[in-house]
Amino acid sequence: MRTIEMNNGVVKMIDQRKLPRQFEIVECRDYGAVAHAIKDMTIRGAPAIGAAAAFGLALAALESKATTREALLRDLDVAEKILRATRPTAVNLMWALDRVMKQAQTQNLDASGLRDWVVAEAQRIAEEDVQINTAMAKNGAALINDGDTILHHCNTGPLATVDIGTALGCIIEAHRQGKKIHVLVDETRPRLQGARLTAWELMQYGVPMTLIADNAAGHYMRKGKVQKCFVGSDRVAANGDVANKVGTYKVAVVAHENGIPFYAVMPTSTIDMTLAHGDDIPIEERDAREVTHIDGVPIAPEGVHVGNPAFDVTPNKYITALVTERGVVRPPFGENLLKTMK
């Protein structure tokens, strides 16, 4: 099944907090449940969050008892604000909400027609995500050579999107094309998306891999064991600075120092041309328990003070290229992103 899908007024998503131990489906029957699922990371990954937000609006449309177009738009507006507040860093969330809300206002439809339109638009966003990821996977796979070992941070596979994936989509596509590759999988503390999700996905697809502590990535890079780094992205600024899962910046600096190409992969919906540079991207601070506990088991002294930024910003100078569905964007990013986004 896809990471998220909607049928007959029910949004179903794979519970990513339970993998790899349990494969469970969560059913959301109202937009509040979708907002909760985004916030608690039942669903995560920038593109998947975008689709989830759109499906949230679709459920809000179905829930609404409005009988006029205006009343329905007001109800959608309330839902939109709650969905928007769930996570601050990934721009796909805002992008999907903006797309549905702006177009909804221009549809010349009555309440019933608009209701159907919102549901259909959410389905289109999900469907387009799969198509976009398929194109990105091809563009990224072309950068991978036979024999490469690729370092990967966080999770960017099918589970991070509606299907196919972003950075991991490129890697899986290269494997499908018959290239002999190996993946070094950063476990990605604190939430361990690499150990829990990426390792599990690569094993499903039969891609040769080695799971490592994030701390070990530098050792392998310095020893010449890594030929490429591939990561996803939660928001890209107009100058090519990349906000992504915390730890990405360290990987990028060490890759740069060792002359290893560093690629960030994202749909153009992740690129926020309204932000001049990465330091304008808000960085989400998450619960201390993500650091102090693992599956409820305490791993630090009680009452310890914790810092837990969920993302960091990698300045454009460490990035070899941005891989999008429209092609591979190389420096100078300011200029070339403008062309790509036209």
Place this chain on the structure above:
Amino acid sequence: MRTIEMNNGVVKMIDQRKLPRQFEIVECRDYGAVAHAIKDMTIRGAPAIGAAAAFGLALAALESKATTREALLRDLDVAEKILRATRPTAVNLMWALDRVMKQAQTQNLDASGLRDWVVAEAQRIAEEDVQINTAMAKNGAALINDGDTILHHCNTGPLATVDIGTALGCIIEAHRQGKKIHVLVDETRPRLQGARLTAWELMQYGVPMTLIADNAAGHYMRKGKVQKCFVGSDRVAANGDVANKVGTYKVAVVAHENGIPFYAVMPTSTIDMTLAHGDDIPIEERDAREVTHIDGVPIAPEGVHVGNPAFDVTPNKYITALVTERGVVRPPFGENLLKTMK
């Protein structure tokens, strides 16, 4: 109590695998038990391992039924080989064993006298460690300014030594001197010595601190929140390359990129002048379960392939200075280490 001590033929050590949840003392009554405790990291930290190895030989001397000097030396030789094989990277282990064994051979004593001498020599090694660490702490504290936030990797506190500590000893000493400092504590996957031991120790001493995932260190460095990095060391080559807990290399490169001074702190017994550079240092590969399980809880798919190097090597160009009991050694390290080690 000290991290390790020996009284009446019993070696007692704090069980560092159980902290911070339980404070337990392990008693070793034969050298095999000491070897096991080093291998399974009941005791860890390069200087503490050195003292443990010496106490292991002391127990071997007491265990031996030899009635001649030559027979006792043969029994010590057997024990020495088993103790030496426990962990390959920390040179203090080899240093302590070499010191006891070489001097034992030159002592003009009968079996009974030599037995007493070995026990006394182990006690001297432990006692000297405390004195050396006290001197190092003063030398390192002088590098720390009022208002500094210091990033620290792994555990180098009193628990990593017989007492006082190495890098963390400097930090605790600066705090004792009344400097207002803050410590960013890398949790230090895979074994979480930062979260479990360093955080606990700093809380005991009342030093203000924040625990972070290793991945977050780059974010804070790039944001200008870190003024110094302090780490310990498991082995230093003659050119100043430093082998230390895996992840140290990433910290050093990112510190260098951000113009943050990076200090490695170690007794001169950690400096191995027989090695020209760091790539000659053997890197211990440890059990996959350190990565795939936390306190017995699986955090990765069953059967996943794992890489788990316990250490990495930081080339000398990323190191601002080496802090030893004999003073602060600055580049060029080759030349200045020769002078220091004379």
